[in-house]
Amino acid sequence: MQTKIKGIVLCFLLAIPAFFLGRQFPIVGGPVFGILLGLIFAYWKRPAAFNDGISFTSKKILQYAIILLGFGMNLFQVFKVGGQSLIIMIFTLAASFLTAYFMGKVLKLKGNVPILIGVGTSICGGSAIAATAPVIKASDKDMAFSISTIFLFNVVAVFIFPALGHAMGMDDMNFGMWAGTAINDTSSVVAAGYAFSDAAGDYATIVKLTRTLMIIPITLVLAVYMTHKAKKGQGESGEYSIKKIFPWFIIGFLGASVIYTLCASFHVIPQAVFDALAEIGKYMIIMAMVAIGLNTKLNELIKNGARPILLGLCCWFAVAVVSLICQYFLMM
Numbered sequence: 001m002q003t004k005i006k007g008i009v010l011c012f013l014l015a016i017p018a019f020f021l022g023r024q025f026p027i028v029g030g031p032v033f034g035i036l037l038g039l040i041f042a043y044w045k046r047p048a049a050f051n052d053g054i055s056f057t058s059k060k061i062l063q064y065a066i067i068l069l070g071f072g073m074n075l076f077q078v079f080k081v082g083g084q085s086l087i088i089m090i091f092t093l094a095a096s097f098l099t100a101y102f103m104g105k106v107l108k109l110k111g112n113v114p115i116l117i118g119v120g121t122s123i124c125g126g127s128a129i130a131a132t133a134p135v136i137k138a139s140d141k142d143m144a145f146s147i148s149t150i151f152l153f154n155v156v157a158v159f160i161f162p163a164l165g166h167a168m169g170m171d172d173m174n175f176g177m178w179a180g181t182a183i184n185d186t187s188s189v190v191a192a193g194y195a196f197s198d199a200a201g202d203y204a205t206i207v208k209l210t211r212t213l214m215i216i217p218i219t220l221v222l223a224v225y226m227t228h229k230a231k232k233g234q235g236e237s238g239e240y241s242i243k244k245i246f247p248w249f250i251i252g253f254l255g256a257s258v259i260y261t262l263c264a265s266f267h268v269i270p271q272a273v274f275d276a277l278a279e280i281g282k283y284m285i286i287m288a289m290v291a292i293g294l295n296t297k298l299n300e301l302i303k304n305g306a307r308p309i310l311l312g313l314c315c316w317f318a319v320a321v322v323s324l325i326c327q328y329f330l331m332m
Helices: 002-024 030-041 048-072 075-106 113-122 125-136 140-167 172-182 186-196 198-212 215-233 249-266 271-294 298-303 306-330
Strands: none
Touching (some): 002 030, 048 186, 048 271, 075 172, 140 186, 140 306
């Protein structure tokens, strides 16, 4: 843990001005200012001693933040929202994979890039790509192209989705559903949601956590397919472990929600305690946004080539539009 302290402290300190700027300009939000500060300081040639802590903040601290947000979520509401979003998730999954398949052929992308970008767009960005890549035996190059492409649209989404939501006159629930089903990565969903409003952020987080669970069936299907292909082609058995791909922080989020739901029903713990825990979670999200910005260099993403970016744009557009269409016909 000592090797991570410097990076964590850096993210904590940069999150302070982002937090107060977010309070001063709530329509932008602390997470967006966190990403901006991270992007600015990404061009500082920092000592390598900071890297472990920055990586830890962007991954683990974000997960801990999501768990703390559970202390502000009523479990009955979680089940209600998850049920409402399930049908939209099915349509957006189909839209992303079909777009990735056909546009991948049109753009003549080789390897597993179309699959990885399709998975990343439809489920949860980089974590879904990281979970899927070993299953389909993707190369490091394919992963680099896919993660950088997805990450580019994660950053863009944080800036344009809240503005588009306000322009279209969306309410908190509609925007939360849209952000939760159409933005790739959990961190960007949370950032965009809370940039729109606290209520939209809460709603988007629940929808996104439900959507994250789709990693399980998708990777299972791919694992079965790849195992069958390996056995047929080379006689290999293939190995697969659900432990490696299951988002365990969701268990923590649900546990926190159970505690909050029970305590809210029986008034065992003052509401102020839960409000404080949720507020700490939101600050940790800003820290994670800073870390993500620090690990992003836009010029390197552009160097990866135009075709993966174009494929990512097509998938992203398809998911965003299908989500809006589904909401219009199913929820209006």
